[in-house]
Amino acid sequence: MAQPENLLYSKEHEWVQIDGDIATVGITEYAQSSLGDIVYVELPKIGAHVAQFGNAGVVESVKAVSDLFTPVGGEIIEVNAELDGNPALVNREPFAGGWMFKIRLSDASETAGLLSPSAYEQLVAEEAH
Amino acid sequence: MTVVSVPVKRTALYDEHRALGARLIPFGGFEMPVQYSSILKEHEAVRRRAGLFDLSHMGQFVLEGEGVAEWADRLTVNNVATIKPMQARYNIFTNAGGGARDDVIFYRLENRWLLVVNASNADKMWKHLSGSAGDSAVNLTNLHGRCALIAIQGPQALAMLAPHADANLSALKYYFCAEASVYGRAAVIARTGYTGEDGFEIFVDGEHAAEIWRALLADNRVAGLEPCGLGSRDVLRLEAGMPLYGHELAEDITPLQAGLGWAVKFGKPEFLGKEALLAQQEADDFRRVAGIVMAGRAPAREGYRVFLGDRDVGEVRSGSMAPSVGNRNVATALVEPEAAVVGTPVAVEIRGTKHAAAVVALPFYKRS
Incomplete structure (x- = not known):
């Protein structure tokens, strides 16, 4: 499966879209498919400061509770309120309507520690076997 | 490693x-x-x-011989001897303390019995049954x-x-x-x-x-x-309010605690754990399984603590989002008696925060 080209990825299966000093974060197609039906998403509070790869919430499927990590550090400036009443949006549109939160980057150089689309695709291919 | x-x-x-x-x-x-x-x-x-x-x-054992009913009646809480041919009955094998070794179904066929036990308990139950058959007129076959x-x-x-x-x-x-x-x-x-x-x-x-x-x-x-x-x-x-062994029933959770008192036949002359269960019923002070519906969207999960006011009164044993209960989050919890009363407002601690919930009657869902 090809990964969207305009994004960077974490080893924990989050994606991040960088737009200037604002990053949008979500979980990948592979992550939502592995989790199964998502029934609850707990997102960070607006204004909260989170460190790169730090805990930023929880994604729960029918059977499992999974931590949500942030691929980049900074201040949370927006969360996807839609997910509160419609968590299944993450299953349907993980790269679009199912985005999780926006963060103001504290250190743009942190993106160097993330995976390119091809590197992430390789990680997924390895995990799937 | x-x-x-x-x-x-x-x-x-x-x-x-x-x-x-x-x-x-x-x-x-x-x-x-x-x-x-x-x-x-x-x-x-x-x-x-x-x-x-x-x-x-799931474990499948075949029981044969004249003595099956009498033997099984001494090891379980429900009646075995009164099961008619081609009838099935839910039952619970107990330990001496009245705790549940396993919950099972007996199927009485024309010339034999079929006993279905939980997969996770199949080895334990095979040892228990073959070890207690003794001189009884009982033949056991393990089809697991x-x-x-x-x-x-x-x-x-x-x-x-x-x-x-x-x-x-x-x-x-x-x-x-x-x-x-x-x-x-x-x-x-x-x-x-x-x-x-x-x-x-x-x-x-x-x-x-x-x-x-x-x-x-x-x-x-x-x-x-x-x-x-x-x-x-x-x-x-x-x-549907049905127990799952290891959650609502266990070696240290009795049928009475699980709300399965209907299956405990104290009228039987004797069965393993009968005295302990009688004493438990008499005292009526035991933690018991209650149904809980969360007020909010965060699911209650196994092991989460349940509070009545500031007091920790027990823990969640099973929890899930329940599509047939209006997509509400439901759970069973093993709690102090006063927290098991239907209508009681309780709270479930989820990642350090208390979330409102209410005790409801089981089952959560009944087919119309």
């Missing part, structure tokens, strides 16, 4: 699960499907149409892993199975069974289940399981029969 390899067994339907794209997990010593498509879709199929389950991981068990569950189960079985299934009462053939293969068909819906459980020889599974799916796929995994099964049974 030491890698301890535990051999994982496969049921006779393993290749079918693979072909259907199931996600497989180890459960009760077997590699079992947790889901094929989606837990919620499979759940909906069972509530609205029907679902097909592989339950071949050899015989298959296929369940078809849901409002359409009768219509889907009846044309392929040479028994009058519509006349078969709940918790009764028939020795019949399914697609021409010898089987025991029982009107039992673990979903809260009408349905049947089909015991067949392992070598015929795949052809029956495939035929049922092929003949009923258009009518909406879905293969269903253990994930949906767990949600279905929780909604």
Whole structure:
């Protein structure tokens, strides 16, 4: 499966879209498919400061509770309120309507520690076997 | 690092699960499907149409001999001797303290009994039963892993199975069974289940399981029969208020605590754990299983603490989002008696925050 080209990825299966000093974060197609039906998403509070790869919430499927990590550090400036009443949006549109939160980057150089689309695709291919 | 390899067994339907794209997990010593498509879709199929389950991981023992009923009555809380031929009955094997060794179903056939035990308890139960048979006129045979068990569950189960079985299934009462053939293969068909819906459980020889599974799916796929995994099964049974061993029942959780007092027959002259259970009932101060509905969207999960005001009164034993309870988050919790009263406002601690919940009567869901 090809990964969207305009994004960077974490080893924990989050994606991040960088737009200037604002990053949008979500979980990948592979992550939502592995989790199964998502029934609850707990997102960070607006204004909260989170460190790169730090805990930023929880994604729960029918059977499992999974931590949500942030691929980049900074201040949370927006969360996807839609997910509160419609968590299944993450299953349907993980790269679009199912985005999780926006963060103001504290250190743009942190993106160097993330995976390119091809590197992430390789990680997924390895995990799937 | 030491890698301890535990051999994982496969049921006779393993290749079918693979072909259907199931996600497989180890459960009760077997590699079992947790889901094929989606837990919620499979759940909906069972509530609205029907679902097909592989339950071949469950322990199946054959009990034969004159002494079966008398022997089993001394080891269990419910009546065994009064089970009629071709009738099934839920029961619980106890320990001396009244705790549950396992919860089971006895099926009385014409010349033998079939006992179905939980997969996770199959080895323990085999030791317990073979060790306590002693001089009784009882012969035990362990079919675990050899015989298959296929369940078809849901409002359409009768219509889907009846044309392929040479028994009058519509006349078969709940918790009764028939020795019949399914697609021409010898089987025991029982009107039992673990979903809260009408349905049947089909015991067949392992070598015929795949052809029956495939035929049922092929003949009923258009009518909406879905293969269903253990994930949906767990949600279905929780909604229907049915206990799952290791959660609502355990060696240290008695049938009385689990709310299964209806199955405890104190009128029996004796059974293992009877004195302990009588004392527990007399004292009436024990922690018990209560149904809980969360007010908010955060699901309650096994192990979360339950509070009455500031006081920790127990813990969640099972929890899930419940599609048949308006998508609310429901749970069972083992709590102090005063927190088990229907209507009591309680709180469940989720990641350090208390979330409002209310105690409700079980089951959460009852078919109309």
